[in-house]
Amino acid sequence: MLRVIGALLWKDLLSELRGRALLAALVVFALLTVVVFNYALDLERTVRASVGAGVLWVTIVFAATLALNRVFAAEREHALHEGLLLAPVERLAIYFGKLLSGLLFVLLVEAVVLPVFALLYDLPVAQPLNLAVLLLGTLGYLLPGTLLAALAAHARAREVLLPVLLFPVAMPVILSAVRASQEVLAGSAWVRVAPAFNLLVASDIIFLALAVLLFDQVVAE
Amino acid sequence: MIDVRGVEHGYAGKPVLRGVDLQVAAGEFVALFGANGAGKTTLLRILATLARPVRGRVVLGGFDLAVDPQALRAVVGFVGHHPLLYPELTAIENLQFYASLYGVEPARVRCDALLEQVGLMRQRAERVRYFSRGMQQRLAIARAILHSPRVLLLDEPHSGLDQNAAAQLDALLQAEAAAGRSVLLVTHDVQRGIALADRVLVLGRGRVVYACAAASVSATELAVHFAGADGT
Structure with missing residues (x-):
């Protein structure tokens, strides 16, 4: 399974490096969002952490949705998903390969956006606990997102269908990620961060289990 | 070998296949004909x-x-219909990617040998985006035989190929059958199908309606069965 996941990741990265279709769009979009919100909201020090966390997660969720729309759609355009389905590989390997591709792309966007965000909003985003929240939240959004993107890739209006399906499902992840980031950026003690952080971990585990159970059915005819 | 018995399939409640029976032995080359919508694909x-x-x-x-x-x-x-x-x-990266999926070892040697076989060795480091339809089709054939399959399924593989490339493909397919693979070729080119295959079949109204040795039928005779199968 690892061989297949590695091959998928290598192929997606190489295609992206050559085509540069997705990453550039994601980075520009994410930077625009952060900058526009910074000018629109004249933030007082007292509300900076709570509003800033919201801005950060709006940026990440939108960028991740854009990435998810491309993850399977690019294969669908040339019927390339059939090449994957023809191969004698476990369907889950395809899921994890696509999940890791999406995760890598969104983490790259976050790596570009975070320094700019820290500069504009004057918030301590680089602390380990906040980075852990970002990783868990991004993963938590992409776990059901990858599953639903595979489902929506067959639909004509997939760009519209994916967020409509995904937002209600991913709501526990988004809300707990925003809450956890707010507490971490405000410098709260672990006891205040823990409830949202634990909910985030639990959501990730549940979505992982659901993906393992359902992906085979999603890609079947 | 291929052994298909009583296969039925349909789309949106409309039956396409109504009990197809089909056997292809190891090393046998079978050409499958049928009108558009007969259910070949x-x-x-x-x-x-x-x-x-x-x-x-x-x-x-x-x-x-x-x-x-x-x-x-x-x-x-x-x-x-798609080269995938x-x-x-x-070209070499595409083959190496599929070699990883199929667990082909040693991948590099096998991929280079196939590129040589389909006449794309000089283009091995060129992006497929810039390939002609014919070159893509030849690479698609290399992709399909990369893992030395026992069964080869081909849906109109000659489409988009010029005469030279088509002749090259014919030789390659016959070599695959001679190597013991079961080959099932769907084509609209009746003469080519008869020339290549050991046996020909006609699919019509969701069933195999005609089968005979390729050597015992002419293109004209087959066209009559073709028309009959279509119900025209």
Whole structure:
């Protein structure tokens, strides 16, 4: 399974490096969002952490949705998903390969956006606990997102269908990620961060289990 | 070998295949003809595990589709309407990617040998995006036989090829059959099908309606069965 996941990741990265279709769009979009919100909201020090966390997660969720729309759609355009389905590989390997591709792309966007965000909003985003929240939240959004993107890739209006399906499902992840980031950026003690952080971990585990159970059915005819 | 019994399939309640029976022995080359909409592509997609039959039994290379589809996929090579190649990857990168999926070792040696075989060695480091339709089709054939499948399924593989490339493909397919593979070729080119195959079949109204040795039928005779099968 690892061989297949590695091959998928290598192929997606190489295609992206050559085509540069997705990453550039994601980075520009994410930077625009952060900058526009910074000018629109004249933030007082007292509300900076709570509003800033919201801005950060709006940026990440939108960028991740854009990435998810491309993850399977690019294969669908040339019927390339059939090449994957023809191969004698476990369907889950395809899921994890696509999940890791999406995760890598969104983490790259976050790596570009975070320094700019820290500069504009004057918030301590680089602390380990906040980075852990970002990783868990991004993963938590992409776990059901990858599953639903595979489902929506067959639909004509997939760009519209994916967020409509995904937002209600991913709501526990988004809300707990925003809450956890707010507490971490405000410098709260672990006891205040823990409830949202634990909910985030639990959501990730549940979505992982659901993906393992359902992906085979999603890609079947 | 290919063993298909009583396969049925349909789309949106409309039956396409109504109980197809078909056997292809190891090393046998069979050409399958039929009018548009006869169900040829659907049948090939079922054999390649891209579609599920509503009813019936499919056994390829000794593996039952209903019991062990993953093992079945390992013994099947498929060339459909799309070349299934990544445009931003080079020819060798595409083959190496599929070699990883099929666990082909040593991948580099096998991929280079195939590129040589399909006449694309000089273009091995060029991106597929810049390939002509014919070059893409030749690379698609290399992709399909990369893992030395026991069964080769081809859906109009000659489309888009010029005469030289088509002749090259003919020689390659006959060599594959001679090497003991079961080859099932769907084509509209009656003369080419008869020339290449050991046996010809006509699919009509969702069933195999005519079967005979390729040597015992002419293109004109086959055209009559073709028309009859279409109901025209």
